[in-house]
Amino acid sequence: MMMGLFRQALILVATIAAALHNQIQIAEAIDIGVCYGMLGDNLPPATDVVNLYKKYGIEKTRLFDPNPAALNALRGSGISVILGIRNEDLPNLAASPDAVTAWLATNVEPYIKDNNLTIRIITVGNEIIPGPYAQNILPVMQSLQNILLSKNLNAIKVSTVLSGDTLGSSYPPSSGAFKPEVSGIMKGILNFLSQTASPLCINAYPYFAYASDPVNVRLDYTQFTATEAVVTDGELKYLNLFDAIVDAFFSAMEKEGVSNVNVVVSESGWPSAGNGDFTTPQLAATYNRNFMNHVTSNKGTPKRPNAHIEGFIFATFNENQKPAGVEQNFGLFFPNTQPVYPIFS
Template identity: 80%
Template sequence: MMGLIRQAFIVVVTIATAIHSKIQIAEAVNIGVCYGMRGDNLPPATDVINLYKKYGIEKTRLFDPNPAALNALRGSGIKVILGIGDEELPNLAASPDAVMTWFSTNVDPYINDVLFSVIAVGNEVIPGVYAQNVLPVMQSLQSILDAKGRGSTIRVSAVVSLGTLGSSYPPSSGAFTPEASSTLRDVLTFLSQHGSPLLINIYPYFAYASDPVKVQLDYAQFTATEAVVMDGSLSYYNLFDAMVDAFFSAMEKEGVSDVNVVVSESGWPSAGNGDFTTPQLAATYNRNFMNRVTSNKGTPKRPNAQIEGFIFATFNENQKPAGVEQNFGLFFPNMEPVYPVFS
């Protein structure tokens, strides 16, 4: 009898240990990961969502409404930024009915089972040939969401790159280019009216790789131990904060000071550009980016602003341009980590 009790005790301890281990692995990290799909060897969407659950990834960004991914996300509890493909914008901007059709096809069937947080109209299309289409589509989407009682839970926004800034150094001099400003002024007014954030894609890697003499590696990687840039009374220890504050300054110059930002892409490639792109550098940047985002701290300019962030990207994608573009993934297509980030 004592032997049976001892065996039962061992079984219980083993199960408890396994459960504890799984809880540790699945502990939420409050970080987003971009789910790019430009590869011919990527795993099924159901496996990808299970991968997110395994590592406690709470948020993802889809660049377009992929049905397999949306079905896999049902009931997952993972928050989703859903993008609209750039090439769809002219047709959608031409007619509110076209936006309703898009919404009925790509959002309505999932709206009760998938946690949509933002619908992003295009990706880095301001300035450009699609820029004029962004605001009309945003307005139509907002009307649809308001009519469905979802206007305060699902936000509508646009995604811009650092290329919209004509000036970014020092951060207080941040200003949009004239070409970007002509469109963004009305977009920012819309965001302000509806309490929505601006989505920004920022990559300290590209600034460092383009000028490693002037841009220090520790400043780009969040590892500087003292201020690198002084902007008036504000001290900057990392380029990430400086880039975010340059956007805040640019928005203020457009007369908007109450719009927050979501960093919808940031990352560091692990290969493709020699010593600038090693797994060690990529791991350091992405771990520190994750820690920065999950700290819930603001920036020097806006200390109370909570900055949400998404790592680019889930996988190395072999159908992207050769070089660094194929090497931003946290995971290989077989779902093995390129380098450890979450553990």
């Protein structure tokens, strides 16, 4: 009888130890960020989202605008933030440094007080080059930088976010160049980033290239699963389209005379539904797992093999207030916080 109880106790201890081990594994930090989009009417409270990040070891997030509930929930969490300025706010901010000071006092300073929250980068606009707001970006960046320095907040970097639409050429990667109509704007922005040792934020989506031309764009090339070079560009060999996109941006920057600015991939992902066989949970899981592994490997790209390329998966949730179709289905989680597919285990 005593031996039986002893055996049961050992089993119980082993079970508890295994459970604790699994919890520790789940909570192990990973060097990947997740974008926190909020275009849904059924999303959980921000405090639940922060707990979700902690559960899966996510230590970085991107906010598209300074949402007070999210910023408050993130205080003291240890999760660092890339914080966006809304596109529509840029004309007012560009017209007045005082407006930038007020924006910072409202949306940043209360949350970073006493080191309760780390805001690593403030992004001035999202995917608005080319566009009517593009001319406002550099003046706001300059004002913001000056104010941050005056307040001894120079650890916060200032950047902007580009889409592939800023590139007039991207294939092969060495031919990467910005569109002629944005070259002047980009030259000013890149010189600012170079002088302030700040990264350029880019959104990179191999999915869209594949979905628009599946005959000529190979699936394995977009999913990081090719086992040999698919594209050869001079001496550089590309096994995946992600690296080719990033290197096209590096080439475009060099053509503007700037070669010392790194990139942060502020968005990348694959939808799990919305476009038939192009968008399945299996394809989305494969892309995002491989994207995560590629980014955390710190191998850089063929053009910049030593570069540390930070990455953020888009997005945390499926968002039902985005346009119908693929746009609603980029989430890693359903609004009830259950995974759309397993990725962190």
